[in-house]
Amino acid sequence: MSADRAEDTSEGRAGPAGEGRGATESMSGTRNDNKTADPGPADAKPVRRGGGPAMGVGMGEKSKDFWGSAKRLLGRLAPHRATLIVILVLTVASVALNVIGPKVLGQAVDKIYSGAVGAQLPAGQTKQAVVDALRARGDDTFADMVSGMTVTPGVGIDFGAVGRILLIVLVLYLCAGLFQFLQARLLNRVVQRTMNTLRKDVEDKINRVPLRYLDGQPRGELLSRVTNDIDNIGQSMQQTVSQLLVNGLTVIGVIVMMLTISWWLTLIAMIAIPIVLVVTKQVMARSQKLFIAQWGHTGRLNGQIEETFTGHELVKVFGRQQEVDARFDETNEQLTNVSWRAQFVSGLVMPIMMFVGNLQYVVVCVIGGLQVANGSMTLGNVTAFVQYSRQFTQPLTQLASMVNLMQSGVASAERVFEVLDAPEQVPERDEPMAPTKGAVEFDRVSFGYDAGHPLIEDLSLRVEPGQTVAIVGPTGAGKTTLVNLIMRFYELDSGRILIDGRDITDVSRRQLRSRIGMVLQDAWLFHGTIRENIAYGRLDATEDEIMAAARATFVDRFVHSLPDGYDTVIDEEGSGVSAGERQLITIARAFLADPAMLILDEATSSVDTRTEVMLQEAMAALRSDRTSFVIAHRLSTIRDADTILVMEDGRIVEQGNHEDLLRARGAYYRLYMSQFEGAVAGEDEELAVGQ
Known part of the structure; x- marks a missing residue:
């Protein structure tokens, strides 16, 4: 995914009983629209990412609609109708020339054989006279054969003809090969462009689905669908459509x-058709669910690998290498077994069809030889028919062998298609928005990640x-859910959120989002x-x-201590810089964006105390004249806030400034005491003296 789009899908977390970790580590107003948000189905439940043992597709899962999905897949070729027509014409021309070839070649065989036989017959006699002479001396078989041939007694092979x-x-075969080359080239272009469009559609779809959907998908499984599955579709179409x-x-x-x-030999040859249909149907019935399971286990394995690579430090810290290896081996073994079974079952088609083809070949040769002997067919026609019988069984065998690919x-x-059919976020309006002053109002807002389990109820602010x-x-x-609702990462169950009086x-x-900057803890x-x-800001x-x-x-x-200064290349994991330095870069990104409103979710949690003090000064300047929401666990960082909201179980239980809340000795007082027990004791004395 592109960097700006991946932003909205990489860090989503949510929990039915807790906070919804924001889907972006955004940074302000340069975001793409339609990235996240909105509730999905009522039963959608956020789950942790990664491919745990219970995830993936089970061995018994079957194709929901094979023919419907195949038709839908071929339907994606529709935008290339003109090219497909050219491909069809080239294919017809190539096949026609290849099919005519054996018939024409049979004429050459007749010329050679007739010449060879004619050279052995007495010259100066008619063919009928020679046939009568042969019958007279009792050589009826040879007489029948000569009577069925176009032969001139005493005349040998016409090498010129x-x-x-x-x-x-x-010339026929050269033209057929050229047409087939052009057809393959054009088809390759069509398939690759179709896959290009499919990838774009999936990418766009991911940016339109609700965040709930992404929270409910193991990341490796989703990546497997976007990469492995689409690549497999392209390879399968490339090989099967042409064939x-x-x-x-x-x-x-x-x-x-x-x-x-x-027509008699044709009926014999066509016996292979019902055999192909029966065998193919039986194989498809048994192997389709195995292929579904194969790709399901592939996605599950990818999820485990992605999860392990992302948390490799944690795996080493807790010494869980053996457990990770064991889980990988288990899933890998399941994938190996189901892949072997799928390939073995589908691979039975080829040997069965080759056996049927060989039997057909023997029958055609024997009956054809008998017909040449009795003069009802020429040797050239029998030779051509034998080639046609091979050409007939070979494509049937290839079609049957493509069952596994299809x-x-x-x-x-x-x-x-399951991704493309996922429910999308609710349609949005696109009315002009005036410059933001920063007044924010929650009007009886209710929200829950799961239907029937509200997290925020009737909240007004x-x-x-x-x-x-x-x-x-x-x-x-x-806490994080509250700011996520402002960003419309999720849609409300009821109520309204207004900015400057506008819903x-x-x-x-x-x-x-172009008016809001956001810095996350991650x-x-x-x-x-x-x-x-x-x-990027x-x-x-x-x-x-x-x-x-x-x-x-x-x-x-x-940054000046790094090898290339500001041109130092870092990867997605921020290798080469510390966690605190990564967070400083994200804060600089938000600072550069200069948003009208600011959301800081534990934005200084990864920096040292000295740097935090300096950052507080910088962020105080950043917050100047801006409406800012600051989520913090270290209460020392928010003592200068205009208003402090204390939340418990999705409700605001207290609000006020630092001094007023300490005097109230409520929930904020208890939180503060748990962090600064000594400091609170000192403040208690000051409060007592003041009273």
């Missing part, structure tokens, strides 16, 4: 040519422009230079503006 026929055959066209038309053409030679491709297509609002409370109280659902998500960086990561920023943001947020302090 044979040469001309062979030249025609050569279906070529082999299907070849069967039709060969039947027509065989009928022109002998099943595998359709199984992958079903998995991709008003924040004036320019105020700094700190949100505190125990884990799971709904946030009246404007597009892009407009809304720093998100993309692969690129430090300069590019900072500039505002892509049109000048070099001076980027440097100013870096200096204001103390990025400039450490």
Whole structure:
């Protein structure tokens, strides 16, 4: 995924009983719209990402609709109708020339054989006279054969005629090969463009689905659908579409040519068709569910690998390498077993069809030889028919052998279509939004991650422009959920959220988020230079503006110690810089964006105390004249907030400034005491003296 889009899908977390960790580590207003949000089905339940043992597709899962999915997959070729027509014409021409070849070549065989026989017959006599003479001396078999031939007694092989026929055959096959090359090239282009469009559609779809859907999908499983499954679809279509066209038309053409030679032998050859149908049907019935399970286990294995690689430090810290290896071996063994069974069952088609083809070949040769002997067919026609019988069984065998490819491709297509058919976020309006002053109002807001399990109920709150609002409370109280609702990462169950008196659902998500900067506890960086990561906050920023943001947020302090300074390349995990330095870069990104409103979710949790003090000063300047929401567990960082909201179980149980809440000796007092028991004792004395 592109960096800006991955931003919205990489860090989503939610819990039915706790906070919803924001889907983005955003940074402000340069976000793409339609990235997250909105409730999915009522039964959608957020789950942790990664492929745990219970995830993946079970061995018994069957294809939901094989033919429907196959038709839908082929329907994606529709935009390339003109090219497909050209491909069809080239295929017909190539098959026609290949099919005509054996018939023409049979004429050369007749010329050679008739010449060889004619050279042995007495010259100067008619063919009938020679036949009568042979019958007179009792050689009826040879007489029957000569009577069925076009032969001139005493005249040998006409090599000139044979040469001309062979030249025609050569031209036929050369043209057929050229047409087939052009057809394959065009088809490859169509398939690759179709896969390109499919990837774009899946990418766009992921940016339109609710965050609930992404929270409910193991990340490795979703990545497997976007990468492995689409690649498998492309490979399957590349191999099967061409073969279906070529082999299907070849069967039709060969039947027509065989009928022109002998309808009796044609009926014998066509015995293979019902055998192919029966075998193919039986194999498909048994192997389709195995291919579904194969790709399901592939996604599950990818999920486990992604989970392990992401948390490899944690795995080593707790010494869980053996457990991880054991779980990997178990899933890998399951994938191996189901893949072997799928390939073995589908692979039975080829040997069975080869056996049927060989039997057919023997029968055609024997009966054809007898007909040549009794003069009812020429040797050239029998030779051509033998070739046609091979051409007839070969495409049938190839069609049958493609069952595994088709099943595998359709199984992958079903998995991709499940993503494309996922419920999307609710449609949005796109009315103009005036410059934001920053007044925020929650009007009887209710929200829950699961139907029937509300997290926030009937919450009302008003924040004036320019105020700094700190949100505190125990884990799971709904602090992050509250700011996620402002960003429309999730849609409300009831109530309204208004900014400057306007319902946030009246404007597009892009407009809304373009006015809000957000820094999360989990720093998100993309692969690129430090300069590019900072500039992501505002892509049109000048070099001076980027440097100013870096200096204001103390990025400039450490960046000069790196090998390439601001041009140092870091990856998605921020390798080469510490966790605190990663967070400084994300804060610089938000600083550069200069948003109208600001959301800080534990934004300084990964920096040292000395740097935090300096950052508090920088962020105080950043918050100046902006409405800011600050989520914090370290209460020392929010003492200067205009309003402190204390949340418990999705409700605001207290609100006020630092001093007033301490005097109230309620929930905030208890939280503060748990962190600064000594400091609170001192403040108690001061409060007592004041009273």
